[in-house]
Amino acid sequence: MTMTKPFLGLAILAGASFFLTLPSQAEYARNPVIWADVPDMAMIRVGDTYYMSSTTMHMSPGLPIMKSNDLVNWELVGYAYDTLADNESLRLENGRNAYGAGSWASSLRYHDGTFYVSTFSATTNKTHVYTTKNIETGPWNETTFSPSLHDHTLFFDDDGRVYMIYGVGDIRLVELTVDVSAIKRGGVHRVIIPNASLVAGGRVGLPAEGSQMMKVDGKYYLFNITWPRNDMRTQIVHRADKIDGPYEGRVVLRDQGVAQGSIIDTPDGKWYAYLFQDHGAVGRVPFLVPMRWEDGWPVLGVDGRVPMKLDIPAGERGLGNIVASDDFDRRPGDPALPLAWQWNHNPDHQRWSITQRPGWLRLTTGRVDSDLLSARNTLTQRTFGPECSAIVAVDVSHMNDGDFAGLAALQRRYGFVGVKRVGSANSIVMVSAETDRPEEVEGVPLEQDVVYLRVDCDYRNRADRAAFFYSLDGKQWTAIGKPLKMAYTLPHFMGYRFALFHFATEESGGFVDFDSFTICSD
Numbered sequence: 001m002t003m004t005k006p007f008l009g010l011a012i013l014a015g016a017s018f019f020l021t022l023p024s025q026a027e028y029a030r031n032p033v034i035w036a037d038v039p040d041m042a043m044i045r046v047g048d049t050y051y052m053s054s055t056t057m058h059m060s061p062g063l064p065i066m067k068s069n070d071l072v073n074w075e076l077v078g079y080a081y082d083t084l085a086d087n088e089s090l091r092l093e094n095g096r097n098a099y100g101a102g103s104w105a106s107s108l109r110y111h112d113g114t115f116y117v118s119t120f121s122a123t124t125n126k127t128h129v130y131t132t133k134n135i136e137t138g139p140w141n142e143t144t145f146s147p148s149l150h151d152h153t154l155f156f157d158d159d160g161r162v163y164m165i166y167g168v169g170d171i172r173l174v175e176l177t178v179d180v181s182a183i184k185r186g187g188v189h190r191v192i193i194p195n196a197s198l199v200a201g202g203r204v205g206l207p208a209e210g211s212q213m214m215k216v217d218g219k220y221y222l223f224n225i226t227w228p229r230n231d232m233r234t235q236i237v238h239r240a241d242k243i244d245g246p247y248e249g250r251v252v253l254r255d256q257g258v259a260q261g262s263i264i265d266t267p268d269g270k271w272y273a274y275l276f277q278d279h280g281a282v283g284r285v286p287f288l289v290p291m292r293w294e295d296g297w298p299v300l301g302v303d304g305r306v307p308m309k310l311d312i313p314a315g316e317r318g319l320g321n322i323v324a325s326d327d328f329d330r331r332p333g334d335p336a337l338p339l340a341w342q343w344n345h346n347p348d349h350q351r352w353s354i355t356q357r358p359g360w361l362r363l364t365t366g367r368v369d370s371d372l373l374s375a376r377n378t379l380t381q382r383t384f385g386p387e388c389s390a391i392v393a394v395d396v397s398h399m400n401d402g403d404f405a406g407l408a409a410l411q412r413r414y415g416f417v418g419v420k421r422v423g424s425a426n427s428i429v430m431v432s433a434e435t436d437r438p439e440e441v442e443g444v445p446l447e448q449d450v451v452y453l454r455v456d457c458d459y460r461n462r463a464d465r466a467a468f469f470y471s472l473d474g475k476q477w478t479a480i481g482k483p484l485k486m487a488y489t490l491p492h493f494m495g496y497r498f499a500l501f502h503f504a505t506e507e508s509g510g511f512v513d514f515d516s517f518t519i520c521s522d
Contacts, residue, residue: 029072035385037283037495040105057102059342080130100493169207199249202228212262225260233259281464281486283495344378364511365504375503385459389520397449402506409466410499415484417468430481441481
């Protein structure tokens with residue numbers, strides 16, 4: 001099946017990884033280092049390789065792990081879990097969901113030959129710890145305990161004791177068992193920094209959270225974010241000679257809202273802070289900020305500002321495999337889906353297939369749902385800036401009455417272009433939930449089985465617009481409906497995603513087949 005490239009320019013062959021830019025080695029990296037939703041980063045260096053974990057909350061698989069050799073070009077190598085848990089919220093059952101929940105900020109460590117990545121969840125009310133000897137291939141082993149320790153940082157001290165530092169406003173220290181499987185009975189458990197936001201001054205809007213602990217030259221450094229009212233997201237740090245304090249603190253960065261993270265060194269002795277910025281509808285995007293030491297304190301930025309140009313060669317990977325085109329054609333031994341794909345909530349594995357019709361992704365409905373946000377087996381990838389498009393072909397010949405299928409820009413205020421069946425008649429529709437209630441903006445009759453769908457996202461200068469198109473031949477495109485004004489909403493707490501979907505509103509059992517999902521950029 002042949003696709004012609006859309007107006008945005010570079011079209012990537014189906015099945016290939018996507019490259020945002022192709023600079024020469026003489027060019028230097030710029031911020032954001034990843035113009036896509038990769039929030040709550042935790043980072044370590046093992047030898048000359050860096051590893052990073054991030055947040056994808058209600059997505060499955062979850063807790064992504066990435067690696068890099070230069071801090072700016074990252075490769076997705078896997079996930080710590082396939083599913084966080086199995087409950088009604090994560091299965092989208094009985095009106096429950098895990099939007100904006102699931103698993104939140106993680107902590108990443110390497111200790112005595114073992115990799116640890118831990119997270120916490122209001123959906124399970126537990127703290128989750130995953131371990132492996134090989135962070136790139138796994139397998140991962142899971143341990144859980146209660147309670148859910150908010151925004152914790154796992155820390156192995158030099159004396160063999162193990163802790164988590166966590167909390168909001170008042171920052172707490174709790175001692176764990178040596179195997180990191182539980183809170184230690186009789187161990188330390190106390191507030192070590194009361195009202196940690198005080199060092200930022202002013203009235204507090206967002207109390208201090210997002211703890212990440214480092215030990216450098218015998219001193220303990222605890223990094224947190226806070227958000228004074230009528231100000232911006234601000235990075236603070238507290239230091240002490242002992243892990244339980246006393247701590248003294250200061251603001252280390254207040255610029256462009258770039259905050260939440262920690263610091264990391266390079267093999268040649270340079271230091272950087274890794275942080276993120278709320279960047280509108282595309283999500284929370286990673287920034288890298290140069291730093292130096294002065295009188296035992298980390299000093300971030302250049303004259304207190306976040307530079308847009310870095311002193312690191314740009315390389316040639318761009319977004320690498322964090323997003324990927326997919327022709328759904330698998331050779332023996334290939335994984336079922338590239339790592340770029342994540343399901344919206346836990347999938348029903350009985351209702352999707354790439355083998356029932358080789359070279360196509362089949363989605364079969366297993367129940368009746370009211371709208372896209374309640375539907376299972378919606379398959380997603382990140383959108384990205386500054387501009388991006390996704391194109392897909394869909395065969396709708398086996399839809400049932402009341403079925404919807406297509407391609408969406410997914411967040412709470414979503415929009416999609418797709419096919420609706422009423423009785424035995426199909427129509428191409430554009431649906432907008434810009435006002436939180438889905439509305440069919442336009443529909444046109446469809447007389448053939450296969451149709452091509454396209455969504456364009458424009459994040460330039462925070463335009464945050466999505467436009468929707470269809471084609472009957474994969475060459476000539478027609479706009480449908482109206483552009484969607486995308487909005488990052490806290491109930492979903494995630495940047496917009498491209499999404500392939502099929503749901504039933506009348507009777508289950510119909511299916512659709514998708515082919516040639518193609519990612520494009522300018």
